[in-house]
Amino acid sequence: MNEALLSRIGDAVLRGQLPSIENLVREALAENIPPLQIIQGGLAKGMAAVGVRFKAGDYFLPEVMVSAKTMAAAVAILEPLLESGTRIEPLGKFLIGTVSGDVHDIGKNIVSMMLRGAGFAVSDLGVNVSAERFVEAIRKERPDIVGMCALLSTTMPAQKKTLEAISAAGLRDQVKVMVGGAPVQAKWAEQIGADGYAPDAVSAVDMAKELLGLVSGTD
Amino acid sequence: MQIVGELINTSRGAVHTAVDNLDAAFIQGLAAKQVEAGADYVDVNAGTFVGKEGDKLCWLVETVQARVETPLALDTPDPEALRRALAVHRGRPLINSITGETGRWETMLPVVAEAKAAVIALCLDDAGMPQSAADRLRVAGKLVRGLEGAGVSMEDIYLDPLVCPVSTDTSAALAALEAIGAMRREFPGVHAICGLSNVSYGLPKRRLLNNAFCLLAMQQGLDAVLLDPLDRSLISLIQATQTLLGKDEYCMAYIQAVRENRLT
Ligand code: B12
Numbered sequence: 001m002n003e004a005l006l007s008r009i010g011d012a013v014l015r016g017q018l019p020s021i022e023n024l025v026r027e028a029l030a031e032n033i034p035p036l037q038i039i040q041g042g043l044a045k046g047m048a049a050v051g052v053r054f055k056a057g058d059y060f061l062p063e064v065m066v067s068a069k070t071m072a073a074a075v076a077i078l079e080p081l082l083e084s085g086t087r088i089e090p091l092g093k094f095l096i097g098t099v100s101g102d103v104h105d106i107g108k109n110i111v112s113m114m115l116r117g118a119g120f121a122v123s124d125l126g127v128n129v130s131a132e133r134f135v136e137a138i139r140k141e142r143p144d145i146v147g148m149c150a151l152l153s154t155t156m157p158a159q160k161k162t163l164e165a166i167s168a169a170g171l172r173d174q175v176k177v178m179v180g181g182a183p184v185q186a187k188w189a190e191q192i193g194a195d196g197y198a199p200d201a202v203s204a205v206d207m208a209k210e211l212l213g214l215v216s217g218t219d
Numbered sequence: 220m221q222i223v224g225e226l227i228n229t230s231r232g233a234v235h236t237a238v239d240n241l242d243a244a245f246i247q248g249l250a251a252k253q254v255e256a257g258a259d260y261v262d263v264n265a266g267t268f269v270g271k272e273g274d275k276l277c278w279l280v281e282t283v284q285a286r287v288e289t290p291l292a293l294d295t296p297d298p299e300a301l302r303r304a305l306a307v308h309r310g311r312p313l314i315n316s317i318t319g320e321t322g323r324w325e326t327m328l329p330v331v332a333e334a335k336a337a338v339i340a341l342c343l344d345d346a347g348m349p350q351s352a353a354d355r356l357r358v359a360g361k362l363v364r365g366l367e368g369a370g371v372s373m374e375d376i377y378l379d380p381l382v383c384p385v386s387t388d389t390s391a392a393l394a395a396l397e398a399i400g401a402m403r404r405e406f407p408g409v410h411a412i413c414g415l416s417n418v419s420y421g422l423p424k425r426r427l428l429n430n431a432f433c434l435l436a437m438q439q440g441l442d443a444v445l446l447d448p449l450d451r452s453l454i455s456l457i458q459a460t461q462t463l464l465g466k467d468e469y470c471m472a473y474i475q476a477v478r479e480n481r482l483t
Contacts, residue, residue, distance in 0.1 A: 061421025127348070
C-alpha cells in the first residue's frame with residue numbers, strides 16, 4: 001500500500017504533475033508514512049528518474065524544471081513537519097555561488113534545488129560572487145562543501161582564484177570544493193585542485209554525498 | 220540587416236584545434252565562406268585560450284584580414300586582448316562587447332573610446348540579470364548615455380538586450396522582443412543586435428525556434444544579428460522578412476537574390 005503510494009508520488013514528480021502533488025503528499029501523510037520516507041522513497045526517486053531521462057536526451061530542460069518544481073512544492077509541505085517532529089539533521093551544509101564576473105544562474109539554481117531536495121542545507125550567495133565573499137561566507141557559515149559555478153571560459157579562472165583565496169585564508173582543509181558549469185570539465189577540476197566536479201545537477205548531488213562519505217540512501 | 224558571422228569562435232572544437240595549430244588555411248576558408256554568404260562583419264573569438272587569448276586573437280585578426288576585406292567583430296571581454304587586437308586590425312571593427320558592470324565598464328570604456336570603432340553593449344549592469352523589458356531599457360539608457368559621453372556616436376552603438384532561453388522562463392523571449400522595440404523607439408540611430416541561439420537552449424529542434432525568434436525580433440526593429448551565415452534557410456528567411464517589412468525597395472533585393480540562386 002505504502003509502496004504503491006510512494007511510487008505514485010515518484011511518478012508525479014517524473015511527470016511534473018504539479019497540481020496533483022499536494023493531494024498525493026497529504027494522502028501519504030494521512031497513511032502515516034513518515035515525511036522523510038515520502039521524500040526519499042517517493043520524491044527523490046522520481047527526480048532521479050528525471051535525471052536519467054535528461055541525460056539520455058529523452059527529457060528536455062522545461063520538463064526537468066517542472067519536475068524540480070513539483071518536488072519543491074512537496075518538500076515545502078514536508079519540511080515543517082520534519083522540523084517539528086523528528087528534526088532530521090541535514091546531510092550537510094552546501095554553500096553555492098556563481099563566480100566573479102559571471103551572472104549565469106539557471107544551472108546553479110537547479111543544482112541548489114536538487115541538493116535541497118536531497119536533504120542538504122543550501123546557502124546560495126547568488127551570482128558574481130568574488131573570492132573574498134566566498135571566503136567570508138565560509139568563515140561565517142562553516143559549510144561542508146563549497147560549490148562554484150562558472151559558465152564562461154573567461155570566468156573559469158575565477159574558480160581557480162577563489163580556490164587559492166580559500167587556501168590563503170587557511171580554510172582549505174575545512175571544506176570540500178566542487179566546481180561546475182557548462183564549460184567546466186573533470187580535467188579542469190583536477191588541474192585547479194578542486195575535490196569534485198559534476199556535469200549536471202543529478203551528478204552534483206551524488207558527488208556531494210560521495211565527498212561527505214555518505215552512502216546514497218535513495219537507491 | 221547587418222550580419223555578424225559567428226563561426227570563428229574557439230568554443231567550437233574544430234576552430235579551437237585550428238587556432239591551436241595555427242592552421243591559417245582553415246580559418247581563412249571559414250572567413251571567406253561567411254563573407255561570400257553575406258556577412259558584414261566576421262566575429263573572431265579566442266576565449267578558450269585562457270592566458271593566451273590576446274596572442275590568439277591577434278593571430279586571428281591578421282590571419283582573417285589577410286584573406287577578406289570585411290571588418291571584424293573583436294569578441295573579447297578582456298580590455299588588454301582587445302587593445303592588442305585593435306592595434307593590428309585594419310579598418311573599423313565592431314567591438315564585442317562592453318557591459319554596464321562596474322569593472323567591465325571602467326576598463327573597456329577607454330579602449331572603446333580611443334578605438335573610434337562600433338561597439339556592442341550588453342544590457343547588463345551591477346543590478347544583475349535584467350528580467351523585464353523595462354529592466355533592459357533602464358540599463359540601455361545608462362549605456363547609451365555613457366557611451367555618448369565618451370564620444371561614441373549613436374550610429375556606432377549596437378545594443379544587445381540579452382536573450383534568455385524560453386526553456387527556463389517562458390516569458391524570456393517576449394521580454395527581449397519588447398526591449399528591442401522600446402530601445403529602437405527610445406534611442407534613434409542606435410542599433411539593436413542579438414545572438415539567436417540562446418533563446419532555444421534546452422529544447423529540441425532549436426533552429427525552428429531561433430528562426431522564428433529572428434523574424435519576430437526583426438519586426439521589433441532588430442537590425443543586426445549574430446548568426447551562422449552558412450545557414451541558407453535562415454538567410455533566405457531574413458531576406459524575405461526584410462522585403463515584407465518594407466525595407467526592400469520595389470522588392471529588388473529579393474528578386475536579385477532569387478535570380479542569383481541564393482534563396483532556398
Ligand atoms: C542563458 C544564457 C545566458 C543568459 C544567462 C541568464 C541566467 N539568468 O543565467 C544571459 C543572456 C544573461 C547570458 C549572458 C552571457 N552569455 Co550566456 N548563455 C546562456 C546559455 C544559452 C544557457 C546557460 C544555461 O542556463 N544553461 C542551463 C543550465 C541548466 O545548464 P548549466 O548552466 O550548464 O548547468 C548545469 C551543469 O553545468 C551543472 N552545474 C551548473 N553549475 C554548477 C555548479 C556546481 C558546483 C556543480 C557541481 C555543477 C553545476 O548542473 C547544471 C544543471 O544540470 C549558454 C549556452 C550553453 N551552451 O550553455 C550561454 C553561454 C554560456 N553564454 C555565453 C556568453 C559568451 C555570454 C556572454 C558573455 C555574452 C552573450 N552575448 O551572451 C554574456 C555574459 C554575461 C556574464 N557576465 O555572465 C557563451 C559562453 C562561451 C564560453 N565558453 O565562454 C555560451 C556557451 C553561449 C555561446 N555558445 O556562445 N547568457
